[in-house]
Amino acid sequence: MFPELDVEIRPGVGLGQFELGMLQTSISSEQCVDGMSLWTVLDLLRNDPHSFPQVDVKYDPDSPTTPVILHLRPHLDLLFSGTYQRLHTICMKKLQDPHPPATLRYNKATLSSPNEVLRRVGVSRTFGPTYAGDDLRYPGVWFSFEDDSRGEPLNSGSPHPEDKIQEVKRVIVCQKTAGDEADDVLSEVRVCEAMLGDLESAIIKVHDGLILNFYPSSAPSVRIRIGITTAQDLICDLGSPVRVHYREDNRMTIHSKTKKEDIEIDSGYFYNYFQHGIDFLISGTTHVVKKIILHTNIPGTALFQRYKRCPWAIEGQPEDDEDDTPPRKWFYDRFEAISHFLSPREIPPTMQLDRTDEEDGLTLPSSTTKLLGFDGVVLEVTEAAHVVTVMLF
Structure with a gap:
């Protein structure tokens, strides 16, 4: 009942x-x-x-x-x-x-x-x-x-x-509108008090890290740099992670050029900030950020609902020193546009990934995604050409 x-x-x-x-x-x-x-x-x-x-x-x-x-x-x-x-x-x-x-x-x-x-x-x-x-x-x-x-x-x-x-x-x-103005159901929610402290955007700087912007717009940004920002820095800037996950899956290391014994010594651990849609891989020896993973939370994918959508954007190089609006590709852009933005000449080799292999009883109409590695960036892409995750290293 x-x-x-x-x-x-x-x-x-x-x-x-x-x-x-x-x-x-x-x-x-x-x-x-x-x-x-x-x-x-x-x-x-x-x-x-x-x-x-x-x-x-x-x-x-x-x-x-x-x-x-x-x-x-x-x-x-x-x-x-x-x-x-x-x-x-x-x-x-x-x-x-x-x-x-x-x-x-x-x-x-x-x-x-x-x-x-x-x-x-x-x-x-x-x-x-x-x-x-x-x-x-x-x-x-x-x-x-x-x-x-x-x-x-x-x-x-x-x-x-x-x-x-x-x-x-x-x-x-x-939400309330002015006078008898009709509210467009396809529009975005207007900024309100409840958004304060929420992530407004995550600007990706390849080979460097992230700049996190929060509501309200006057709030200070947080910069996270690969190889420099420590686990203690993350806690000071973002608060304690929702979960700390110790790395157990090293299957991808078979493709790494790093010596096997070095990988085993520095296996690392993850700080999971589900509420921001971001994971940080922390070095087990130096305790600095080694890798950053951002999640798009696309319905129908294997990772849907595990993370809140991270509003990420990959930033390119400005045209000159006076250019304060460098080009960006956002999480809602299709893979073809992002791929050309990262590598105009050619698409890198593709690896296949099926996340349902790890989940007994989980079936999806299109469970297979592609992993494509660029210089400093790995994109996980669906068959419909949507980017599910961005990995920075």
């Missing part, structure tokens, strides 16, 4: 435990509240299967930057923006579906329950007057009288007397 859903609406902010700015819930010390990311919400749902036992993930397999929808059956749809995967819109539907029953509240007053149907007149009494139209729209929330079947739309303009008893089919919560 499914638990009853009892949620309160907060216009422009959230619905129940889901917020457009952050998650209103207690999270274990192994998790990080980083503000409305797809990774955070899925992690919450995975750790609370009793509250939401049926979760469907909907996405476009041909594009890594189209919106992702989580269906929390039968009442909730969570829409995440395509580029940065942040919670953009919350929709509550099937208000009278008894499996499970749902109760919707506002300012401690009950709007809808198994014994009370939410109608147009009830919305008007609670929220007051608003602009004319088929739906009742208020800043940060609107009420629709069409269900998922999308039947014939109502006549626009002032409702007729009999329209007062129209039943509300869907309640949508989104």
Whole structure:
């Protein structure tokens, strides 16, 4: 038996435990509240299967930057923006579906329950007057009288007397806009307070390392350099890692030119910052950063949901000393463009990788990826030419 859903609406902010700015819930010390990311919400749902036992993930397999929808059956749809995967819109539907029953509240007053149907007149009494139209729209929330079947739309303009008893089919919560301006569901979430401290971009400097920029834009950047930055530096700048993983898989060393005995002496360990989508391989002897791995968190891939999406960009050389906007290729660019950016002349040899080999029972439509090594960079690429991970060394 499914638990009853009892949620309160907060216009422009959230619905129940889901917020457009952050998650209103207690999270274990192994998790990080980083503000409305797809990774955070899925992690919450995975750790609370009793509250939401049926979760469907909907996405476009041909594009890594189209919106992702989580269906929390039968009442909730969570829409995440395509580029940065942040919670953009919350929709509550099937208000009278008894499996499970749902109760919707506002300012401690009950709007809808198994014994009370939410109608147009009830919305008007609670929220007051608003602009004319088929739906009742208020800043940060609107009420629709069409269900998922999308039947014939109502006549626009002032409702007729009999329209007062129209039943509300869907309640949508989104960020507040100016006046009666409509919110574009395909747009990115506007910067809000909950993003403070969240990673805004990770600028890759080949043969050097990373520059991490955080919200707000006035926050100081963090520079991480391969062969220079220490494990202690990472903890001071980024906090303690979510997990420390001691390296056990040395299969790739068969392709290394380094002596085998040197590799065995310095096996190293990983600092996993899942909330930023970044791993750091630390030397076991010098305790400095040896390698950096950045994750794109593309739905449908074997690594999906293990890491939050890292908004990385590979930076090229500026055209001259006065050029303060050097060229960059971003995580949403296709492999062909990134490959030409790194090596205009030729594509390097390709190695095949199937991450499902390590996961018993895991099957994916396209589980095989390609590893392509460039000077100082290795790209892991899907069959659809999307870059899953970037490895810097």
